[in-house]
Each structure stands twice: as structure tokens, then as C-alpha cells.
Amino acid sequence: MQDILWRKPIILLSITHVTRRHGWYGIRRTRSVVRLAVIACGGIVKCTILKQRETRVFLEDLADRALAIDPYLTFFWAAGSFMFGAVIGSFLNVVIHRLPAGESLVRPASKCPACGHDIRFYDNVPIVSYFILLGRCRDCGGRISWRYPLVEFLSACLCMALNLKWGITPAFAVWIAFCFAMMAVFWIDLDHMIIPDVISLNGIAVGLIAATAGLIPGMNWKLSMIGTVLGGAILFVPAIIYEQIRGVEGLGGGDIKLLAMIGSFTGIGGVMFVLFVSSLLGSISALAGIAIKGANAKTPIPFGPFLTTAAVIYVFFGPEIIDLLFAVSLRF
Numbered sequence: 001m002q003d004i005l006w007r008k009p010i011i012l013l014s015i016t017h018v019t020r021r022h023g024w025y026g027i028r029r030t031r032s033v034v035r036l037a038v039i040a041c042g043g044i045v046k047c048t049i050l051k052q053r054e055t056r057v058f059l060e061d062l063a064d065r066a067l068a069i070d071p072y073l074t075f076f077w078a079a080g081s082f083m084f085g086a087v088i089g090s091f092l093n094v095v096i097h098r099l100p101a102g103e104s105l106v107r108p109a110s111k112c113p114a115c116g117h118d119i120r121f122y123d124n125v126p127i128v129s130y131f132i133l134l135g136r137c138r139d140c141g142g143r144i145s146w147r148y149p150l151v152e153f154l155s156a157c158l159c160m161a162l163n164l165k166w167g168i169t170p171a172f173a174v175w176i177a178f179c180f181a182m183m184a185v186f187w188i189d190l191d192h193m194i195i196p197d198v199i200s201l202n203g204i205a206v207g208l209i210a211a212t213a214g215l216i217p218g219m220n221w222k223l224s225m226i227g228t229v230l231g232g233a234i235l236f237v238p239a240i241i242y243e244q245i246r247g248v249e250g251l252g253g254g255d256i257k258l259l260a261m262i263g264s265f266t267g268i269g270g271v272m273f274v275l276f277v278s279s280l281l282g283s284i285s286a287l288a289g290i291a292i293k294g295a296n297a298k299t300p301i302p303f304g305p306f307l308t309t310a311a312v313i314y315v316f317f318g319p320e321i322i323d324l325l326f327a328v329s330l331r332f
């Protein structure tokens with residue numbers, strides 16, 4: 001039962017505070033505050049009548065009922081996470097556009113890039129406003145980039161998926177921070193071919209602290225340290241070799257620091273996985289670019305988007321994929 005209470009903290013809200021101590025009546029069918037109050041009063045009355053042994057039976061029953069409302073709670077938290085993610089996505093848009101330019105993230109308020117008019121608060125609702133305004137500024141009718149609602153929608157989905165995988169736990173919070181940092185780097189590197197140090201270097205610190213504090217499942221400070229060093233070193237050597245041979249910079253220092261950050265959150269397994277998957281994604285994209293656009297092998301492609309995409313894949317499926325590969329390889 002302890003486990004249920006921890007995974008679904010809504011049970012820790014006032015309802016269960018009462019029910020845990022005093023009893024539980026058909027909470028599954030409860031939809032209104034009034035009914036809830038009736039239940040709470042009933043619980044208090046019942047508690048005073050119940051003897052200790054009966055209370056234990058009652059608590060076991062409570063655990064069963066908590067499991068019965070589990071699907072509702074799952075839906076509640078998933079929907080809440082989606083909305084939370086959309087709001088963060090809205091902030092990410094600000095980060096993506098202002099951070100590379102060195103502007104403040106907090107002020108001034110968002111303006112229309114075309115006419116400079118402040119965007120009204122009711123026109124600043126994540127995802128929704130874009131469609132209400134049909135993608136145009138209310139003042140000048142200038143086009144609003146489809147990137148804004150896309151980033152908000154992706155953030156919302158990402159946050160909801162993280163919630164469904166991790167529940168409301170410290171790991172959920174850590175992976176939100178990690179994945180949103182990855183999202184910001186994805187777009188900034190795509191637009192400007194830079195990966196801001198303020199994200200990657202601070203990210204390394206956050207990863208090390210989170211792992212040391214035991215907030216990342218399967219990680220500790222040693223694994224985090226090794227991951228950071230490996231992530232920093234593993235791209236360093238090929239970067240130098242590539243530069244010597246081709247005479248152009250193939251991998252930026254930003255990529256090296258980014259992989260170190262990824263390593264601080266995910267350890268050795270994460271670094272190897274991300275390196276492999278991002279190289280795969282990068283190669284496919286480079287070939288596609290040559291085929292479609294006639295780009296040549298020297299056309300610079302930012303590597304950050306591939307590293308960050310692979311890192312997010314690792315958060316969701318990495319350990320499972322690695323286990324699967326091990327299981328398969330053992331058969332041969």
C-alpha cells in the first residue's frame with residue numbers, strides 16, 4: 001500500500017488524509033465535493049466505532065479501492081502533465097529564440113516579430129491560441145511560425161509520456177528537466193549551429209547532483225562521473241582526427257560538452273547508446289540530404305539534433321533496448 005500512496009500522491013490529498021485515518025466509502029463513485037465531505041464525515045464516525053483489527057482490514061480494503069481508481073488517477077495525471085508540458089513548451093520557445101541572441105529570458109514580454117506589438121495574455125495560450133488566430137498576428141495579420149505550436153505540442157506529449165512511464169516521482173522531475181534541455185538544444189543547434197554552454201555545462205552539474213542524490217533510477221555519483229568523463233572524451237579524439245584529415249571542423253566543442261551532459265544523467269550505457277543511435281540517425285539524414293538536396297559531404301550538418309533525439313529515445317527505451325541486444329547476442 002505504501003507503494004501505491006507514493007506513486008500516486010493525489011491519494012495523499014485531503015480525501016485520503018481523512019480516509020487513511022478514518023475509513024473509506026465508495027470513493028470510486030465520488031465526483032463532487034459535497035459527496036466527498038459526506039464521505040469524510042462518515043469515515044470519522046466509522047473510525048470511532050471501529051476497533052483496531054477491523055481498521056487493519058479496512059486499510060487493506062482501502063488499498064484495493066485505491067487500485068480500482070488507479071486508471072482515473074493515471075488519466076488525471078497524464079492530462080495534467082500534458083498541460084504542464086504545453087506551458088513549459090511555451091517557455092522553451094522563448095529560450096530557443098532568445099538564448100542564442102543573449103537576450104533576457106524573462107523580459108520584455110513576447111512581441112510580434114513583424115509589428116512589435118505586445119502579445120495579449122489571452123493570445124498566449126499554448127497550442128490553442130495559434131489555431132484560434134489561424135496562425136496570424138491579431139494586430140498586423142503577419143504569419144506566426146508553425147514552430148511555436150509544434151514545440152508546445154511536442155513538449156506536452158513528452159511531458160505526458162514521461163508521466164506515464166515514471167509516474168509522479170523524483171525521476172519524473174529529473175527527466176522533465178533533461179528532456180526539455182534536449183528539446184531546447186535540438187532547435188537552437190538546428191537554427192544556429194551552436195549548443196549553448198549555459199545548457200550543457202549547467203546540465204552536467206544538474207546530472208551529477210541528481211545522480212548523487214539518488215534521484216535517477218539505476219544511477220549513483222560514480223556512474224554519473226564516469227558517464228560525464230566518457231561522454232566528454234569519446235567525441236574528443238575523433239573530433240581532432242576528423243579536423244586533421246578533412247581540414248574542417250566536423251564536431252564542435254558544443255557536441256562534446258552535450259554528450260558529457262548526457263553521460264552525467266545516463267552513465268556509460270547512455271553514452272554508448274546515444275553515440276550509436278545518433279550516428280545512425282546522422283548518417284541516414286546525411287545520405288538523405290545528399291540524395292534530395294544534392295548537398296555534398298562537406299555541407300555542415302549540426303550533430304546536436306541527433307544527439308538530443310537519441311538521448312530522449314534512451315530515456316524511454318534505452319535500458320530495455322540494451323537488455324534486448326544482450327539477450328539476443330547471448331543466443332549466438
Ligand SMILES: [Zn+2]
Pocket residue numbers: 112113114115116117137138139140141142
Ligand atoms: Zn503583428
